[in-house]
Amino acid sequence: MTSQTAPKGTVPANVAGHVPTPDQIRRAPKVLLHDHLDGGLRPGTVVELARDSGYAELPETDPGKLGIWFHEAADSGSLERYLETFRHTVGVMQTREALVRVARECAEDLAEDGVVYAEVRYAPEQHLERGLTLEEVVEAVNEGFRQGERLAREGGHRIRVGALLTAMRHAARSLEIAELANRYRDSGVVGFDIAGAEAGHPPTRHLDAFEYLKRENNHFTIHAGEAFGLPSIWQALQWCGADRLGHGVRIIDDIEARPDGSVRLGRLASYVRDKRIPLELCPSSNLQTGAAPSYAEHPIGLLRKLLFRATVNTDNRLMSHTSMSQEFEHLVDAFGYTLDDLQWFSVNGMKSAFIPFDERLAMISDVIKPGYAELKSEWLFRQASPTRGSTDSEG
Template identity: 60%
Template sequence: MAAADLTAEPPALTPELVAALPKVVLHDHLDGGLRPATIVELAAEAGHELPTTDPAELGAWFVEAADSGSLERYLTTFDHTIAVMQTPDALRRVARESVLDLAADGVVYAEQRYAPEQHLQQGMSLQEVVDAVQQGFDEGVAEAAEAGRTITVGTLVTAMRHADRGVEIAELALANRDAGVVGFDIAGAEAAFPPSNHLEAFTLLRRSSFPVTIHAGESSGADAIWEALQLCGALRIGHGVRIDEDIELAADGSVDGARLGVLAHWVRDRQVPLEICPSSNLQTAAAESIATHPITMLRDLGFAVTINTDNRLMSGTSMSREISLLAAEAGWTLDDVEAATLTAAFNGFAHHDVLEAIVAEQILPAFAELAG
């Protein structure tokens, strides 16, 4: 066998190569990833009025409406997706299609999050919501396998941070920990709704040895990240880009000689995974451009960064698109993407043996082959 050429340049991240990469997404909202055509069909059945019934125009409307520079305005777009996800059949369809779309994009491990409490308008119970979504995930995984794509999907049951059902939703997550649910999250507007509002839920989950990720440091500052970690016991941080408030770069803007505050040191030293969503962060003004997005600076400083989509519909995006943007505008290489993919894979909330098998059987061989 010929020795590897260690001096060879890594291959360029062309669209074809990016499409072929095995991908891991830890931060992807089920209600933010619907197909526009599906929304149109389900809205007609539900009698829900949409801004337009043309699927292409509707997809463009979601991106434009979400591109407001405000997290609160961004979140209003979910009124339309939530409205069409109120029956078991609709939930099952949306979940199945989500898995198929992720698998078609090369995703081999995905954690899908959603808030069951938002799907009760037509009389379903919380458990019935979870059952319908899980059936859809299972159908999607099986259908993807028939098409030659292997994907593993775990569920993150989410509580809405502005509501008062945290304990109830935490108990729901625990009741389904052996039925597809791998973790817990809180989501929604950060302002005025700190993670500690749900401290009782987080205490229950910690005592039950159940994994938690928390949206923090997206629109709120670094203090929200501290609270999520030190008061609520988060193992990962959703977004987390505001950690840059606790980092002082050199006078020339370089990472050489950067000074990290106590929190930034904690996050880096403990290798707390950051579920960073570049395109979404631009839309909510958490970052100004892909070229200057904190993800690259954090990568260079040794933080545990991962690449995510957040809401594929609202950002008009996919994992392939996020990777391609980082390559084209921030200079990311194949090695950078592989490192972020492995960080994500080993920090999923599925059991370690499951993640280890995905890395050994799907991720490492594919990257090695693509690297030539």
């Protein structure tokens, strides 16, 4: 165990940094690593796809009411109702046309929200009910992402979207999906993931898939440390060799915060921090699943102070009624974060992406840092009084 005092000054006080407005947060270049394609549909799209495909099981057919139903069902505390929400979104994503549209709109929506790089995950095995093959699912989603990127550029926004192929923990197709991810690694797929209920379905059930990916020098993340706690984190890292932790929020269970302000890190927490293992934290989703009682009490506050490789993510934008901008707004309200903090989270995300190092570096140097610098300059300019002039305020 290691004992220390939380670093001072890691979160700038308001006097040392500007607390951003909602508009600045929206325009800030953001990075998203943990977002589920079937958890981010537009309610209107769900209604239209259901009508076109003959899917007659929606609880509401008015888009506004359906959006409210998704959020309330996901927020109900009932696992059955939460899982039912995905039954409906997956249910309307069973044709090539539907997959292309959903992926296109996903890229457009993220770009409109200021996301410049995103890794969006989905389980190809869940989209085969109407005869599509695994390959046809992947190619349809990739096509949709490329269309969305192009439309975003035409609208004045820049975004790059990579796909993560997910295998379901309770199923037995993880090696097949890992092989699929490897075949499409140069065609829009950047990595692999496993998802689903952690309890009773440990990642060690899928060791053959992880061993295959390591032999192929491919990237993978594992949903771990969301509901099941430290054992799932340890297994994901030490048995499976995950590059990132999907959620990983329960690493806080290995950190003791003391009344005097000092903290003690357990050996697993120390390992995660020392090895710079990225945590794909999803604050709003974590509140829904009970990982934290409020934004102000979310572990991300302490993890940021202790300089873990913390990233901010949406998880399921439809079910959590959220966006990257809204996630940042909640954290700004809870912790007084400044543009410097938001840049720190965004750089962390880009450092942790599953694309080549030089491309990550270019995104940080050419897109993220200049984007935040421009927002800070705008704020400084507005602070300059007419009598002093802008040059004095920046001196």
